[in-house]
Every structure is written in structure tokens, then in C-alpha cells.
Amino acid sequence: MAGETGPPRGQRTGFAGVTMMDQLLLLALAVAALVGILASLSILRRDRPGQESPFAASTEGEKRCPNCGMGNLWTDARCVSCGADLPG
Numbered sequence: 001m002a003g004e005t006g007p008p009r010g011q012r013t014g015f016a017g018v019t020m021m022d023q024l025l026l027l028a029l030a031v032a033a034l035v036g037i038l039a040s041l042s043i044l045r046r047d048r049p050g051q052e053s054p055f056a057a058s059t060e061g062e063k064r065c066p067n068c069g070m071g072n073l074w075t076d077a078r079c080v081s082c083g084a085d086l087p088g
């Protein structure tokens with residue numbers, strides 16, 4: 001026991017060991033959750049082939065008012081909200 005620089009009692013080592021285990025467990029859970037989220041995101045991204053469409057789905061059947069941003073029908077010549085002339 002001449003060159004021993006550790007704690008005189010085993011109490012500190014035991015407490016530190018438990019803390020380290022908890023930290024490792026939390027780290028493992030965090031990594032596992034992160035991997036799961038990343039995997040889900042990549043799967044969701046792969047399942048969307050229509051993402052490259054030049055026309056956004058939300059603007060289909062309507063045109064945005066350049067003045068107020070209100071969505072109007074394609075048949076409308078004027079904005080239903082502010083009355084501005086609609087392009088097209």
C-alpha cells in the first residue's frame with residue numbers, strides 16, 4: 001500500500017462508480033434516441049418522391065395575392081381580401 005494514491009476508504013470509489021454508470025447509461029440512451037430519430041427522418045425523407053415538384057401543393061387551385069398574400073381562386077381576377085388585381 002506504499003504507492004497507493006487512491007481514497008483511503010472504498011466509499012468514494014463506489015459512489016463515483018455509480019455516477020459513472022448513470023452517465024454512461026444516459027449517454028447510451030441519448031445516442032440510441034438520436035440514432036432512432038435520424039433513422040426515422042431518413043426513412044421519411046426517402047418516402048417522399050414528389051418533393052421536387054415545381055408546383056407546391058398548397059398553391060394548387062389558387063393564386064396568392066401579391067399585395068396581401070391572400071389565397072384566391074384561379075378564376076378570381078381580383079383579391080377577395082384587398083381587391084388588388086391578381087396576375088395571370
Ligand SMILES: [Zn+2]
Nearest residue numbers: 065068079082
Ligand atoms: Zn389581397
